[in-house]
Amino acid sequence: MTMENEGSLLSVRRIYYRGKLNSCNYTCSYCPFGKKSHPTSTTQDKQAWNRFITAIEQWKGESLQLFIIPYGEALIHRYYREGIMQLAALPQVAGISCQTNLSFPADEWLDELRATPALRGKIKIWASFHPEMTSVEKFVRQLHTLHNAAIQVCAGAVGNPSVKNTLADLRDALMPDIYLFINAMQGLKSPLSDEDIRFFTQLDNLFKYDLRNAPAQWENCSGGRSACFIDWKGDIFACPRSKVKIGNLYQSQKTGQNQKLDTSLPCQRKVCDCYIAFSNLTNHPLHDILGKGTFWRIPDKSLITAVFFDVDGTLTDVQGKVPESYANTLRYMAQSVPLYLATSLSMEQARRKLGKTLFSLFKGGAFADGGLLLYDGQNRCLPVELLPDVNGESAKITAYSYEGQVYKYSMLVYEKEQRENILSQLKAKPYQVFYKPPLITVVHKEAGKKKGVLHICKVLAFPLEQVLIVGNSQKDWEMMSAVPHSCAVMNSEPFLKEHARYTLNPDRLPAFFRFRK
Numbered sequence: 001m002t003m004e005n006e007g008s009l010l011s012v013r014r015i016y017y018r019g020k021l022n023s024c025n026y027t028c029s030y031c032p033f034g035k036k037s038h039p040t041s042t043t044q045d046k047q048a049w050n051r052f053i054t055a056i057e058q059w060k061g062e063s064l065q066l067f068i069i070p071y072g073e074a075l076i077h078r079y080y081r082e083g084i085m086q087l088a089a090l091p092q093v094a095g096i097s098c099q100t101n102l103s104f105p106a107d108e109w110l111d112e113l114r115a116t117p118a119l120r121g122k123i124k125i126w127a128s129f130h131p132e133m134t135s136v137e138k139f140v141r142q143l144h145t146l147h148n149a150a151i152q153v154c155a156g157a158v159g160n161p162s163v164k165n166t167l168a169d170l171r172d173a174l175m176p177d178i179y180l181f182i183n184a185m186q187g188l189k190s191p192l193s194d195e196d197i198r199f200f201t202q203l204d205n206l207f208k209y210d211l212r213n214a215p216a217q218w219e220n221c222s223g224g225r226s227a228c229f230i231d232w233k234g235d236i237f238a239c240p241r242s243k244v245k246i247g248n249l250y251q252s253q254k255t256g257q258n259q260k261l262d263t264s265l266p267c268q269r270k271v272c273d274c275y276i277a278f279s280n281l282t283n284h285p286l287h288d289i290l291g292k293g294t295f296w297r298i299p300d301k302s303l304i305t306a307v308f309f310d311v312d313g314t315l316t317d318v319q320g321k322v323p324e325s326y327a328n329t330l331r332y333m334a335q336s337v338p339l340y341l342a343t344s345l346s347m348e349q350a351r352r353k354l355g356k357t358l359f360s361l362f363k364g365g366a367f368a369d370g371g372l373l374l375y376d377g378q379n380r381c382l383p384v385e386l387l388p389d390v391n392g393e394s395a396k397i398t399a400y401s402y403e404g405q406v407y408k409y410s411m412l413v414y415e416k417e418q419r420e421n422i423l424s425q426l427k428a429k430p431y432q433v434f435y436k437p438p439l440i441t442v443v444h445k446e447a448g449k450k451k452g453v454l455h456i457c458k459v460l461a462f463p464l465e466q467v468l469i470v471g472n473s474q475k476d477w478e479m480m481s482a483v484p485h486s487c488a489v490m491n492s493e494p495f496l497k498e499h500a501r502y503t504l505n506p507d508r509l510p511a512f513f514r515f516r517k
């Protein structure tokens with residue numbers, strides 16, 4: 001941004017636009033715009049839209065991201081679809097999205113777009129699912145048609161507890177790499193139950209942000225600075241929730257001058273009470289997760305070329321089983337990215353926990369806290385050479401070995417006194433000892449999950465900035481902190497959730513990352 005543009009209209013890089021439209025072809029029971037017919041306002045809406053397009057064509061400022069957020073359904077009107085193509089074709093427009101109920105003729109639009117394939121990369125869709133008005137099947141078919149044509153999409157629905165099963169069906173029917181968001185339902189007679197919150201959080205791991213909203217923070221808001229909302233008259237506001245006018249788009253066109261935006265008055269709201277508001281807060285955690293796609297609610301997916309998973313509590317649930325949705329996602333991910341394990345379990349234990357078929361999806365990993373590394377047909381075993389003179393009578397000792405070398409001992413010792421005795425004997429030797437009564441585990445002193453993961457990444461030339469590590473415990477943080485893409489699962493220890501960059505469950509990863517072998 002040039003200094004002369006600072007604080008002016010030309011410093012804006014993201015614009016929300018809402019026209020005069022206030023009608024929709026759907027009749028959702030809670031919505032004031034359903035099936036209203038307003039021929040005059042549609043005419044005015046079209047005029048306003050064309051005026052907006054002309055202003056953007058003449059835009060002299062920063063490269064723009066645009067987002068059309070109509071009251072009602074815009075894309076059923078040809079002039080909106082054509083206008084979006086016109087805007088996307090402009091070099092100063094980096095991307096453009098539109099909120100829609102997805103009832104417009106997507107195939108027809110794609111045919112029109114086929115002549116200009118470059119535009120498809122710039123056009124995005126925020127598709128809202130309305131279970132009262134359409135079926136999962138129909139909605140998903142439309143969305144997949146757009147997604148498969150390289151249009152970036154996100155899907156969303158209101159978290160209505162009475163349609164939980166339908167929303168679960170929607171999540172299951174959508175391709176795993178499409179982000180489904182759940183908006184907290186307004187006007188509920190009683191607050192959501194813990195079970196409902198858990199349910200919606202499972203569908204949308206970012207649900208808590210919508211549930212909480214955010215206190216308005218004018219000092220941390222990009223509204224009126226790098227982002228703004230413009231209505232059909234051209235009036236400019238910091239965001240779609242602010243009622244404080246700070247300028248007018250067409251004023252500067254008239255005067256030919258670079259208009260200063262008046263941000264001296266705060267927006268006067270106490271709460272940024274919807275996604276389109278709180279996503280403007282520059283300090284919101286969403287930016288770390290969705291990156292540049294925060295504006296459109298479509299994850300800007302980082303490229304990942306290797307994924308490491310801890311096992312216990314990360315891939316397995318409280319019963320020690322891998323949930324079906326995780327298993328399906330692992331199968332899906334394994335087609336496009338090499339998967340590895342990074343676990344304190346021995347290889348045999350990991351295989352038993354995951355089951356043979358699931359285990360075979362992994363190309364190896366760091367087992368026994370790095371005591372054994374297996375990767376692409378190679379191995380590195382750090383043998384535990386000496387075992388103290390442990391009285392075996394009441395201690396159940398298991399030795400885990402690879403090609404004849406023991407890389408891990410585990411001892412189940414139920415008597416406290418005996419445990420302490422063993423621990424003090426182990427202290428005298430250069431072992432690495434993990435202790436969680438009644439279990440004592442011994443591995444080589446040089447072993448470590450972090451060292452193991454780094455070794456594998458180095459040998460296989462995985463750039464660390466393209467490595468994703470997923471864990472659940474504070475102990476996992478050491479290895480996770482070695483890469484920029486660290487992910488805690490939703491039921492992780494609080495420390496890990498605070499420190500990891502992402503908090504996402506394994507079955508949601510394809511929606512947030514781009515995988516490549």
Ligand code: SF4
Pocket residue numbers: 024025026027028031032033034035071072073101130
């Ligand atoms: S699809 Fe959206 S705008 Fe249309 S009636 Fe339903 S909630 Fe209202």
Ligand code: SF4
Pocket residue numbers: 216217218221222223238239240241242267268269271272273276277278280281
């Ligand atoms: S309500 Fe809008 S303008 Fe006000 S702080 Fe929140 S995002 Fe910014």
